[in-house]
Structure formats: C-alpha cells, structure tokens
Amino acid sequence: MTRNEFLQMLSDELKKRKIADADDIVSEYEQHFAFKMADGFSEEEIAAKLGNPAALAAQFENVGQDKKPMGSRAIAAAGLFFADLFAVMFLILLIGWEIVMAAFSACCAAVAASLFAGVSPWSLIPPMPYGCGFIFGLSLAGLSVLSAVGCVYFAAFIRQLMRAYGRFHHNTMAAASGNAVLPSLSVHPRLNARTNRRLRAVALFSLTVFAAFIVLGMIVSMIVSGALAFWHAWGWFGYPGR
Amino acid sequence: MHVNPQYKKGVLELCVLALLKKRDHYGYEISEYLSRRIDIADGTVYPILRKLKSEGLLTTYLQEESGGPPRKYYSLTALGRETYERDRAEYLEFARTVETLLEDDGHDKE
Numbered sequence: 152m153t154r155n156e157f158l159q160m161l162s163d164e165l166k167k168r169k170i171a172d173a174d175d176i177v178s179e180y181e182q183h184f185a186f187k188m189a190d191g192f193s194e195e196e197i198a199a200k201l202g203n204p205a206a207l208a209a210q211f212e213n214v215g216q217d218k219k220p221m222g223s224r225a226i227a228a229a230g231l232f233f234a235d236l237f238a239v240m241f242l243i244l245l246i247g248w249e250i251v252m253a254a255f256s257a258c259c260a261a262v263a264a265s266l267f268a269g270v271s272p273w274s275l276i277p278p279m280p281y282g283c284g285f286i287f288g289l290s291l292a293g294l295s296v297l298s299a300v301g302c303v304y305f306a307a308f309i310r311q312l313m314r315a316y317g318r319f320h321h322n323t324m325a326a327a328s329g330n331a332v333l334p335s336l337s338v339h340p341r342l343n344a345r346t347n348r349r350l351r352a353v354a355l356f357s358l359t360v361f362a363a364f365i366v367l368g369m370i371v372s373m374i375v376s377g378a379l380a381f382w383h384a385w386g387w388f389g390y391p392g393r
Numbered sequence: 394m395h396v397n398p399q400y401k402k403g404v405l406e407l408c409v410l411a412l413l414k415k416r417d418h419y420g421y422e423i424s425e426y427l428s429r430r431i432d433i434a435d436g437t438v439y440p441i442l443r444k445l446k447s448e449g450l451l452t453t454y455l456q457e458e459s460g461g462p463p464r465k466y467y468s469l470t471a472l473g474r475e476t477y478e479r480d481r482a483e484y485l486e487f488a489r490t491v492e493t494l495l496e497d498d499g500h501d502k503e
Contacts, residue, residue, distance in 0.1 A: 179420050179439050179465065186421045202434030210440035333449070333472060337479075 152198040154184045164208035176211060227327035231320060238316050245309050252302050259295035263288045277387040280375055286368035293360030300354045307340035401433065405441055407484055410469065410477040413451065419464040442467055450476055 152160075158177055165173035180201065187197040201207070265272055266288030269281050279287075315336040322333060342350070369381075376384035405427065412423055424438040445451045450473035455463040469477065 176439065176443065180436065182462070182464070183421055183424065183435065183439075185462075186425075197435075200428075200434065201436035207434075207436045207440065210437065211443060 152195060154188075154194040154198065157194075157198040157201065157204055158184075161204040161208060164205045165211060168208055168212055170208070170211045224324075224327045227323055231323055235320070242309070242313065245305075245312070249302060249305050249309060252298055252305060256295050256298035256302060259291045259298065263291040263295060266291065277382070278385055279372065283368055283372045283375060286364050286371055290361050290364035290368055293357040293362075293364065296357035297354060297361060300350055300357065303350060304340075307342060308338075311336070311340040312338055401431075402441075404484070405431070405433070405437070406445060407477070407480055409438070409441055409445060410450065410473060411481070413467055413469045414474065414477055417466045417468040419456075419466050421464075423467070445473070449473075 158181060161180060162173060162177050165176060170176070183201065184194070184197055188194070262276065265276055266284040269284065271278075276284075315338045318333060318336045322335065325333070372381040373379055375381070378384040382388065408427055408431070409423060412418060412426060418426075420439060420442060423442065424435055427433065427438055428435045442451065446453065446467070450470060451467050452470055453465050453467055456466055457463050
C-alpha cells in the first residue's frame with residue numbers, strides 16, 4: 152500500500168464511521184509518513200508498520216463521541232440540591248467536631264501551663280503538691296499535642312471530603328448535560344510522605360508521654376498522699392459533712 | 394517486548410502519560426518511542442492520544458519547526474497530571490501484587 156492509498160483509505164473509513172475531525176487525524180498520519188520517509192523507509196514499509204487503516208479508524212470510534220446526555224439536567228439539578236443540603240449539614244457537623252477537638256487541645260494546654268506555673272486560676276484546679284501537678288502537667292501537655300495532631304488529620308480529611316464531593320457534584324452535572332466526566336477523587340486525604348511520617352511520630356510520642364506521665368503521676372500521688380484514693384485524701388471533690 | 398493485547402491498551406495510556414510527564418512530545422516521537430520498546434503497530438498510538446485529549450488529560454499546540462510543517466505537540470493538563478499520579482500508584486501496586494502471586498506459584502519446586 153502506498154502513502155496515498157493508505158491515507159485515502161483511512162480518510163474514507165473515518166468518514167464512514169462519522170468520526171469528527173477526520174482531516175486532523177489524517178494529517179497526523181501524514182506527518183508520520185513524512186518523518187519515516189525522511190529516515191529512509193519506503194512507503195510500503197511504513198504503511199505496513201502503521202497497521203490496517205480500517206482497524207485504526209475503528210480505534211478512533213467511541214473517542215469523545217459518547218457524549219449523549221444521560222438523564223435530564225433538571226432532575227439531576229433537583230437531586231443534587233437535596234444532596235447538597237445534606238452535604239452541608241454533614242459538613243457543619245464535621246466542622247463542629249473539628250472545633251470541639253481544637254478547644255479540647257487548647258484546654259489541655261491551658262491546664263498544663265497552670266500546673267507548670269503552680270497557679271490555680273479561679274481555684275479550678277484541685278489542690279495537690281507541686282511535684283505531682285508537674286507530672287500531671289506533662290501528661291496533659293502530651294494530650295494537648297495529641298489532640299492537635301488529631302485536628303490536623305481531621306482538617307485534612309474534611310478538606311479532601313469537600314473536594315471529593317465537589318468533584319462528584321461536577322461530574323453528576325457533567326454527565327447529565329453530556330460533558331466530559333472527570334475522574335472521581337478518593338475521600339482519603341493524601342498527605343505527602345514526609346508530613347505523614349512526622350505527624351505519626353509526633354502522635355506516637357505525645358501518646359506515650361500522656362500515658363506514661365498520667366500513670367506515673369497517679370503512682371507518685373498515691374505515695375505522697377499515703378492513700379490509694381489520693382483524690383479523697385486531698386479533698387478534691389469537697390466534703391460537706393466535715 | 395510482546396504483551397497480551399488485553400493488557401496493552403490501559404498500560405499504553407499510562408506509558409503515554411509517563412512520557413508526557415517528563416516533557417512535551419509530538420505525536421511521532423511518542424509513536425516511535427513506544428513502538429520501539431513495545432510490540433504494537435505504529436498507528437495505534439494516535440487513537441490513544443486522541444482519546445486522552447478528549448478526556449481532557451492532554452492539550453495540543455502547534456510549534457513551527459525550521460524546514461518543515463509545524464509539529465503538533467502534546468502536553469499534560471493539570472487533570473492529566475493528577476490522573477497519571479493516581480493511575481501510576483494503582484498500577485505499581487497491582488503489578489507488585491501480581492509479581493508476588495506469580496513468584497509464589499511453586500514454579501521452582503516443580
């Protein structure tokens with residue numbers, strides 16, 4: 152098959168299959184011939200290596216042609232409206248939890264700071280010897296860092312969830328109006344490997360600090376107060392009878 | 394390398410994206426690069442390029458060349474980049490699993 156025969160056959164096959172931009176496709180193969188011929192190949196060789204024009208034309212089928220709208224736009228929009236409503240409520244819930252977690256982290260930090268400083272703002276912190284307070288302070292500082300890491304993870308999760316939902320929203324409308332659909336996104340956040348490693352190390356360390364110092368603090372408190380229930384010995388909960 | 398035609402199509406798409414991640418290429422370059430390494434007809438790369446373009450993973454632009462017609466260059470879009478990174482990770486994981494499975498078939502003992 153010569154160059155012209157190949158291109159003519161390809162063009163006919165493309166038009167027979169009603170493929171858009173047939174001329175553009177043919178010109179790409181024309182360029183292929185030009186490059187190969189410059190390298191000294193014969194027209195027959197090049198045509199043979201390219202493959203059968205009819206088979207090639209068939210491979211251009213279903214490429215960007217399948218843009219038939221699926222379903223009605225109005226129904227999709229109405230459905231999406233309700234989906235959005237639920238998504239927003241869910242999002243408010245998730246953001247609420249993020250705020251709670253952040254507040255918890257801040258509270259732990261504040262109590263830890265008070266214990267380190269040996270002060271009891273508004274007498275909110277129960278009385279205990281400074282040494283015991285210091286140990287409990289370390290433990291609470293660990294808990295504060297741990298919940299801060301939790302906040303970071305959760306924020307990344309919420310962000311990714313919003314992006315994935317946005318993509319779903321876009322794709323639903325695109326499918327209904329026959330536009331190109333984008334690949335869907337995973338709901339799992341993708342932190343980069345380094346951040347991930349660091350966060351995990353910080354989380355593990357702070358968890359260890361929290362667990363170790365709370366146990367140590369209780370043991371020391373028991374020894375210092377001479378009672379298993381040291382909180383009673385120090386009268387933490389008030390004793391109206393006495 | 395000869396590959397079972399059933400695997401080929403998806404993998405070829407991934408190869409095209411990988412090639413374009415490095416830098417922009419024109420159609421003939423991609424066709425030459427792949428058909429030298431993988432046993433495919435030279436013509437099959439162009440339908441793949443067209444499909445990826447219609448999916449919004451690639452864009453094209455024309456660039457004048459000295460002594461010749463302008464060349465059509467293919468370039469990855471942001472979506473193409475994102476899709477490539479995802480498919481790459483999926484493929485590598487899949488390939489690793491298959492490799493372990495094939496190596497654990499008791500092949501050496503027989």
